[in-house]
Amino acid sequence: MSRIELVNLRKEYGSVVAVNDMNLTIDDGEFIVFVGPSGCGKTTTLRMIAGFEDPTNGEIRIDGDLVNEKEPRDRDLGMVFQSHALFPHKTVADNIAFGLRMKKVPADEQARKVKEVSELVRITHLLGKMPAQCSGGESQRIALARTLVTEPSNFLLDEPLSSLDAKLRRELRAECDRLHDELQKTFIYVTHDQEEAMTLADRIVVMNQGNIVQMGSPLEIYGDPVSYFVADFFGNPAMNLVEGEFVQSGSGLEFKSPQFDIPLPAKYSATAPGKGTLGIRPENVRIGSDGGGASIIRNVDLVEPLGKDTLLYFETGADRPFVAVVEGTQAVNRHEQVQVGFPDEAIFLFAANGDRIR
Amino acid sequence: MTAEATLNGSPAKGGGASRREATRTQGIKRFKWTVLTPLLIMMAFILLPAFFLQGYFSFFAFSIFDAGDNPGFSSYFEASTWVGIDLWKDALNDEKFGFAIIRSLLFSAGVTVGCFILGFALALLMYRPFRLQGFYYIFFILPMLTVPIVIAYTGEMILYQNGPLNDIIGIFTGTTNESSFLYNQEVALTTIGFMEIWNWTPFSFIIMMAGLASLPKEPIEAAQILGANRFRIFWEVQVPLLRPVILLALILRFLESMGEFPKTWGLLQGGPGSATETVPIYIFLNAWQFFDISYGAVLSYLVLFMMIFIVMSAIWLLRREKKSLDAMYEARPQEG
């Protein structure tokens, strides 16, 4: 049982607040992902948990024990670094055995454990090599093995895949997932890649400017973003966000923008008028006349077939393109006029300050 | 859980140092003193008393005749008499000392420029990989690996009137050449200077090689694409980026040659006449040949002040360059 609690955790660098009074409980065995743009405080938080940074204020508890005062090595943690941080002057086997040696594990047990763990991450064939002879993906596996072998209760992973190419990243992502399933240990994973967060996490912690913006399962974050920031951050292609104004029209509310005007669903009739943003995920944009909700007629500006799906870009006059995803290789041509529909349940509204309007 | 339990109730407040920070600060402090203590002890043990003695003798004139045959430590004090600032006045009016300083400054300046130009030129010819790079590199560092006093004596074998240098010059000019390079007042110091340049060009060469090799390639390639020729690239890209290294190579070399002793002393002992009486030689002559420790002490102090002034100016220049270099590279904000 290992539970990590962050209580009013705060970190200031001079006048800059890197982490702002953060409260979070991470359950045993949870795979939690801190995600956000660079500078949002996610790495600082991780490094405070590890003990490389001291909090300006607040508590870090592991299993109920306050660990603020403990050295990193006494916190029962393992950490994988962005740069892998393998010791280039030691063989792979010696790298993996390093932690065991520091803990004065007997030599024969060291050898046994190194063998075990290298089988687990499938690097047995690399044990005799030097880190420089290993590829990026292999290095990352070795770094994982070096951390796994000391059997910590919690794993901290600081953007471990960001130095790898896309294919390897997918492969090792799956590997992380598998390891987590097998070990049932707590994983705290930091990334700026929303896709990594979506695929790996039991729970995502979205951070921005030192604050937790939203916390929840990947589907909650995706389907029910609490703000413009979260809505914009998750999803690829990103959510269509059109700036405009909510205007009272008759009994209902209407969205007016330089690009288009549409009536809003009835549930927003009580919303106060004013400036705001309308959002709709590209895959929810309906092309064609069937179905309910508001719709407009638009020129297709660009057709981008991706194989399984096709992306349609529409002329909007704004900086941000308006995109729709349609299944298959639908026969829509450039400059063709199509009907673009906004199903009621797919519409998100955000107030001028970025908050979600429900 | 005792100490932690009390802390449980009241989390550390408002930016104060945590206990771990305190213990780590203490650990670092202990580390610092562990590392510094031997150095400080040695300085206090050797340098401090030396400074004190130096100061003492600069106001108390020591006489070798009063000291007798077997000067123990106390006899140095018994044989010294208070003379106030007489010796300082003498030193400031000492024409020979003035000339020694001028000689040293000229010598060092010449050697520094010579080493630097040669070293930089060689580095420019060598820094890009080519087939025999390793071969030349090994040979080019050889002079630095040769002991100065060996250079002095070997130099004498080559330079004396019936030596190979005159022979080679004779072969090229078709005349019989019997120049004296060492025992001629007009050229002696220059000759020593050339030996010093031969000896220490590798130092400048290695520094400039390291500097050139570590310059980022992109700005140079970008300049090439933009149509700059080699000289423009050299003056507008390489030299500005290398400024701190260049300054370092110049300063280190200048200060090291100010102290040059083995070649000058080993070969000429300040002669012929006083042609090679540089500052170290002049002090050496006074303190060790004439046993005038007190006058040597005064001269030493004056030189020390001069050197400290030079070193401080050099340091000021170096720090300024290093700062501007750091600023150039660290302008990008940190990620977190």
Next chain:
Amino acid sequence: MAMTKSQRRHVDTVVRYIFLTIWLSIVVFPIFWMVSTSFKPDREWFAWPPVYISEDPTIQNYLVVWADVSEYTDQVHTQSLQRPWEALGNSTLISFLATTLSVLFGSVLAYGVSRYQILSEARMFQLLMLRMVPPIVLIAPISIWYGALGLLDTVLGLVMLYFLTTLPYAVWMSKSFIDEVPREMEQAAEILGASRWRTIWEVVLPLVRSGLVATFLFILILTWSEYLLALLLSKTEVITLPIELSKYQGSTEGRVYGRQAALSVGITLPLIAVGLIIRKHLARGFSFGMVRR
């Protein structure tokens, strides 16, 4: 006249080799002359025209200087004061001891400066002064003080001074390497349970090994060839090789070029051997952190 790229490259190569070869001959000639003279019999030492390569090479000079072979010792040009092997032993002991201490101590200090700023930047520059002020300005009082302490003519006395005067280079050079070791490397070691000294010893120092080797050689050069301090502080008992060599110059028996050359070769060879062994480490390490990589 316009040249094609390959023509220009060709011209470049030729020009480069011409200049490099000129300098090469300037570098090599004195060393060649020293070696060549060491094998000359005495009648060739002062011959005119000079003898470049002996027609009658002999190892007599080496035998007299290094082996003190009796059949030659009664000849002229022989020194009675020679103790070359003792001097070699002293030189080896003193310079390796001082250099090792200086590099070990200097690199740990440099680590402290790099990671914990235990010396401020201003102090770091002040440290350079230990080296940059010529030792001649303090040698007289040091000699008196050493006399009082009984450190004159001792190995320890010289080692301490060599340590002090070379430490600035050791700190500056090794710091420029240590600065480049990524912090994550140390943090990885730390979280795996290594203590500070352990991290320095097992992670940091091995990572800067080639830099330390270059530093070691450079300082070895300085201590091995040091002349002034050795001359004044240990002229009778603990004689080092440079002092041993300088005895020949002071002798009244005239110039003995062959003998000097034979001794010079012996003094120079060890350094060149060490230099060749570690030459591949040398290219780095002399920028003193004045270049950003």
